[in-house]
Every structure is written in structure tokens, then in C-alpha cells.
Amino acid sequence: MSRPVIQIPDNSKPEIDWTTGADQKTMAIHQLLDYFNSFLPLDEEEASAVVNAFHPRRIKRRQFILHEGDICTHNTFVVEGCFRMYLIDEKGKEHNLQFAVENWWIGDIGSFHTEQPSRLYIVAMEDSIVLQIRKGDQLRLFEDHPKFNRIFGVFTENALVAAQRRILQNISSTAEERYLDFLDRYPQLFNRISNVQIASFLGVTPEFLSTIRKKISRS
Amino acid sequence: MSRPVIQIPDNSKPEIDWTTGADQKTMAIHQLLDYFNSFLPLDEEEASAVVNAFHPRRIKRRQFILHEGDICTHNTFVVEGCFRMYLIDEKGKEHNLQFAVENWWIGDIGSFHTEQPSRLYIVAMEDSIVLQIRKGDQLRLFEDHPKFNRIFGVFTENALVAAQRRILQNISSTAEERYLDFLDRYPQLFNRISNVQIASFLGVTPEFLSTIRKKISRS
DNA sequence: ATGCTTTCTTAAGATACCTTAAGGGTGGCT
DNA sequence: AGCCACCCTTAAGGTATCTTAAGAAAGCAT
Structure with missing residues (x-):
């Protein structure tokens, strides 16, 4: 019965073959630059700082990019694929805090910021491609190019608004x-x-x- | 170092008599400056920018500082007293999203940022004293003194971490x-x-x- | 003081949601 | 093809939480 019909036209999927050369990093980075530009246009210097600061990575389905006990040292931008971030409670049950697909960010902000071990897991639900930036590189990016302060500030605010919305929904x-x-x-x-x-x-x-x-x- | 040069009335009692002169603003602002300094020390210029940007206000118990339909035009720092921010659902029931007491911030960040009407109410639960900053003044503060970008960025991140914690708790x-x-x-x-x-x-x-x-x- | 509102409590019956168990379907792997 | 893992569903009985109603205690206003 009326199970929603699942038809994902595959043609939209940019099939990326990581082995064929340097283009993949270019493509992935371009997607990130487009994304930044949609918030605040970047100049050449800022764009090249982004190119230098972010590193591409392929993640296989079921592969973890954060595990309980780890310190979250990277901020992750999803170029392609799908992730979930979850907690395991005392009874061993998983609770999903967040999903992330194309053009979403994912990471344990608390652990990233305080450099304390995380209680969360982040795992790929599909074969995925991400761009990651290390904490030190992000701080340097902020110092050298203050515009990123604003951009990431907006991301955090948006995430906070979404989280508040979800809290209100959960309690009401x-x-x-x-x-x-x-x-x-x-x-x-x-x-x-x-x-x-x-x-x-x-x-x-x-x-x-x-x-x-x-x-x-x-x- | 940087303890901003603001005169402190010797009177250590938090009892503020608004009518006796300008000292009250001084006391309230001093509390805010101490608060900022505990994150990142401010220099003289930054401190005086704060003094100029924030306005003190007394709020009586049951008085609203934000009402559904209003645009949230101020960011509010609680000097003394207690507030709650809540939503009224379709059935007329109230749901508290947040409380705020001394040295907490309160406001509808979404409405503040997008300048869209808020769905939330903020009301004083006790006679209170706050310091408020208008959105334009806050943006100017960020531009003139980038350090505040960082400071408010940390506030937002902390709020996000707390909100995520609460979501996990609600669902688990x-x-x-x-x-x-x-x-x-x-x-x-x-x-x-x-x-x-x-x-x-x-x-x-x-x-x-x-x-x-x-x-x-x-x- | 007298009344009025708010708060906290208790209890009975209703509803939302969970636990356990079972069965069928689908896709991947060998 | 056959097996296995995972997903989705259904149902029965249990627990968590809500609704409604009522009453007692504490603060606030006239």
C-alpha cells in the first residue's frame, strides 16, 4: 500500500572516479566554493585559501568519520553521499541527532571546539565524498580572512535555529x-x-x- | 590587560535604585564587560564601544520584551532577574524553549537574523534589569571590532551544543x-x-x- | 481580614508509545 | 540458485504520559 514510490533518477549523480586524476578535487572544491559564494561572494584570495585548507576524502558506506571517545578534529562538508550522527545510550540504543547530505556540514561542534572526547558517532550511510578542514586550518582561515567568520557564524546560527525548532516540536x-x-x-x-x-x-x-x-x- | 575603566560604585549590593542617577547604567554595563572579559579580554576601545552600543532597561514582572508577530530587533543580556521564552501552540498551550537569568542572553535568534516576525514570546518572571543592543548596533560592533565576532560566535556555538544535548535527551x-x-x-x-x-x-x-x-x- | 489567583497535589480513566515476538519482503553475497 | 542480513509490518500486552476534575496551601489584591 501506499509506500511512497521511490524513484531516484540517477542521472543527476555526478559519478566521480577518484582515480582518474586531479579533477575530482577540483570538482569537489568547486562545489564548496559555489556554496560559500551563495552566502557571501569570495574573492580570489579567499577562494584559494579554501582550496588550500580543505582536503577531499572518499568515505565508504558504513565507514566512520567520528567515533565515541575520539576528539572531533575536522569540520566536514558533504560533497556527495549521506551521513548520520548518533549517540549510543546506556542501554545500547542508537539515537540519531542529525543527518547530512550534499552541501550539508557535519561534525561534533562541542568536541571540535573544546577538544574533549566526543560521545557521538558519525557514519556514512552511502559511499560518499567529503571535504574536511582541520581545526587549526579553520582558525587560520578565520584570522586571515575574516569573512569566513561571518559565513561560519551564519551556519552556526542556522543550525541553532533548526535545533530550537526541533526542541519545540519534541516538547509540543x-x-x-x-x-x-x-x-x-x-x-x-x-x-x-x-x-x-x-x-x-x-x-x-x-x-x-x-x-x-x-x-x-x-x- | 584591559579591565575597562569604568567606575564601580563601592556598594556591592545588587540592589539597584534606578532613580538615583547614572550609576546604574555603569553597574549594569560593568557586569556585561566582566562577562565579555571572561571570554576574551577587551581593550579600552572595545569596552567603550560596548558602553555605547548597549542600553539598559528595567522590565517588570509579567512584562513582555518579545511578542508573537514582533520582529526581534534586540539582543538581550540579563543583568538581574529572570525570563522565559515560549511558544503558544495551536491548542493554546505554552511551551518553554528557554529560561534566562543573570548573565544569560535571550532573544529569538531566527527572527533577529532574518527580520521575520517571531512566533515566540519572552516575558519577565521577576522584576528585571537588562542590557539590550539593536541589530544595527551589533553589526556595527562586529565590523568595527572583529573580536566581538569571535565572542558572539562562541555564545552561539555554546547555545547550539546545549540545544543538541537537549534534543538527544528528549529523544532518548x-x-x-x-x-x-x-x-x-x-x-x-x-x-x-x-x-x-x-x-x-x-x-x-x-x-x-x-x-x-x-x-x-x-x- | 476577605476574596482571588496561582501553585501543587492526588486520582481515575484515556491515549501515546514501547516491548516482544513473529512473519514476509528485498537486496547483496557466494 | 541459495543464504543471510536488513528492513518493514502486524499484533498483543505493558508502561509512560495526558486529560479532567477536585481540593488544599500559599501569595496577592481590594
């Missing part, structure tokens, strides 16, 4: 409302991520999400 | 665990704020919080 809405809002808000995610993971993000069991979906499909 | 913990954590985490708040408000912050009804408290007291 039912799981069904949260699920409907998720579908509305993240159309790029819901046909790409398993319901198990979405349930964990919403804070319900997969079984209960299933009954919610059944109820919705009857409407 | 029971109400009792959340309440115990609240007591642990905000000892300055729990004997100052009514249980009705705490319940609304935790996302439970006051009745249920009452049964939680009863259960805890029996241990």
Missing part, C-alpha cells in the same frame, strides 16, 4: 506530527534514508513509526 | 531522567522557577511532574 508535538513535518521539511531525505533511521531521528521505535505510516496512508 | 530519556538532569544542570533555576514552568520546559504536564517528584522523594 505528537510523533505523527513530527513525522509529517519531517516529510515536509526534508523531501530530499525521506526516500533515501530507511525508516529505522528516521524513527531514531524522531525519537520513536521503528514499529511505532510503522503504525503511524499505516494510519497516515489510510487518510 | 524519560521525563524523570530529564527532570533529574535539569536539577543537576540548573541549580540556580529550580528553586526560583515554578514547577509549572519547569514542566513546560521539560515537555510534560505539571500533574505528571508532580507524580515524578513524589516518586523521587520516596527514594
Whole structure:
């Protein structure tokens, strides 16, 4: 029954063969530069500082880029692919704090900033390509080119607004409302991520999400 | 070094009589400068920029400093007193997103940044004294004195980390665990704020919080 | 003091959500 | 092809939390 039809046209996917040369870094970096430019246009110097500061990396499905106990030393920009960041509680259950797909950032900001061990895991849910910047390089970027202070400041603010929104929803809405809002808000995610993971993000069991979906499909 | 040159009235009592002259602004501002200095020491110029940019204001209990539909035009530093920021849902129920007491910031960052009408209310729970800065003045402060970019960046990051922590707790913990954590985490708040408000912050009804408290007291 | 509002509590019945268990479907791997 | 891992669903019974209602205690206003 009305399971949402999954058709991902693959033609949009820039198939990147990492082995064929230096172009891949160029392509990935270009995507990041476009992204920065959409916030505040960069001049040549700033753009080349970005090129120098970020390093590309291929991540295989199920590969971790952060593990509990590690210090989060990199800030990560997703060029292609899909990640989730989660916590494992005392009972051994996973709870998804965040997803990240193309043009999203991911990392444990707390650990990155304080340099204390993280309690979080970040794992690739698909084969992925990322650009990473080390903390020291990011600080240098901020000092040498103050514009990045502003840009990253806006990212953090946006993340905070989204987090506050989610808190309000968690304390005021039912799981069904949260699920409907998720579908509305993240159309790029819901046909790409398993319901198990979405349930964990919403804070319900997969079984209960299933009954919610059944109820919705009857409407 | 940098302790800004601001006259401190010898009177160490926090009792502020607004009518007796200009000292009150001095005292309030001094508290804010101390606060900034505890993050990054300010030089004289920066300190005097703060003095010029922030305006003191007395807020009476039950008085609003932000109302749904308003655009949040100020960033607010609490010198003395206590506030809560909340949302009213479709059913007319209030849900507390945040509290703020001495040396905390409060405001609807989303509305402040986008200049769109807010959906939130901010109200004083006690007679209070605040220092406010207008958005334009804050931007000017950032431009003229880049250090404030960093300082406010740290504030925002800390707020984001706290918000993420709360999300994880909401999706992984029971109400009792959340309440115990609240007591642990905000000892300055729990004997100052009514249980009705705490319940609304935790996302439970006051009745249920009452049964939680009863259960805890029996241990 | 008298009343009015707010707070906290208690309890009974309802609803949201979880746990456990089971079965079927799909895709990857050999 | 066959097996295995993972995902999705369904259902029964349990727990967490809400709703409604009521009453007692504490603060605030007239």
C-alpha cells in the first residue's frame, strides 16, 4: 500500500572516479566554493585559501568519520553521499541527532571546539565524498580572512535555529506530527534514508513509526 | 590587560535604585564587560564601544520584551532577574524553549537574523534589569571590532551544543531522567522557577511532574 | 481580614508509545 | 540458485504520559 514510490533518477549523480586524476578535487572544491559564494561572494584570495585548507576524502558506506571517545578534529562538508550522527545510550540504543547530505556540514561542534572526547558517532550511510578542514586550518582561515567568520557564524546560527525548532516540536508535538513535518521539511531525505533511521531521528521505535505510516496512508 | 575603566560604585549590593542617577547604567554595563572579559579580554576601545552600543532597561514582572508577530530587533543580556521564552501552540498551550537569568542572553535568534516576525514570546518572571543592543548596533560592533565576532560566535556555538544535548535527551530519556538532569544542570533555576514552568520546559504536564517528584522523594 | 489567583497535589480513566515476538519482503553475497 | 542480513509490518500486552476534575496551601489584591 501506499509506500511512497521511490524513484531516484540517477542521472543527476555526478559519478566521480577518484582515480582518474586531479579533477575530482577540483570538482569537489568547486562545489564548496559555489556554496560559500551563495552566502557571501569570495574573492580570489579567499577562494584559494579554501582550496588550500580543505582536503577531499572518499568515505565508504558504513565507514566512520567520528567515533565515541575520539576528539572531533575536522569540520566536514558533504560533497556527495549521506551521513548520520548518533549517540549510543546506556542501554545500547542508537539515537540519531542529525543527518547530512550534499552541501550539508557535519561534525561534533562541542568536541571540535573544546577538544574533549566526543560521545557521538558519525557514519556514512552511502559511499560518499567529503571535504574536511582541520581545526587549526579553520582558525587560520578565520584570522586571515575574516569573512569566513561571518559565513561560519551564519551556519552556526542556522543550525541553532533548526535545533530550537526541533526542541519545540519534541516538547509540543505528537510523533505523527513530527513525522509529517519531517516529510515536509526534508523531501530530499525521506526516500533515501530507511525508516529505522528516521524513527531514531524522531525519537520513536521503528514499529511505532510503522503504525503511524499505516494510519497516515489510510487518510 | 584591559579591565575597562569604568567606575564601580563601592556598594556591592545588587540592589539597584534606578532613580538615583547614572550609576546604574555603569553597574549594569560593568557586569556585561566582566562577562565579555571572561571570554576574551577587551581593550579600552572595545569596552567603550560596548558602553555605547548597549542600553539598559528595567522590565517588570509579567512584562513582555518579545511578542508573537514582533520582529526581534534586540539582543538581550540579563543583568538581574529572570525570563522565559515560549511558544503558544495551536491548542493554546505554552511551551518553554528557554529560561534566562543573570548573565544569560535571550532573544529569538531566527527572527533577529532574518527580520521575520517571531512566533515566540519572552516575558519577565521577576522584576528585571537588562542590557539590550539593536541589530544595527551589533553589526556595527562586529565590523568595527572583529573580536566581538569571535565572542558572539562562541555564545552561539555554546547555545547550539546545549540545544543538541537537549534534543538527544528528549529523544532518548524519560521525563524523570530529564527532570533529574535539569536539577543537576540548573541549580540556580529550580528553586526560583515554578514547577509549572519547569514542566513546560521539560515537555510534560505539571500533574505528571508532580507524580515524578513524589516518586523521587520516596527514594 | 476577605476574596482571588496561582501553585501543587492526588486520582481515575484515556491515549501515546514501547516491548516482544513473529512473519514476509528485498537486496547483496557466494 | 541459495543464504543471510536488513528492513518493514502486524499484533498483543505493558508502561509512560495526558486529560479532567477536585481540593488544599500559599501569595496577592481590594
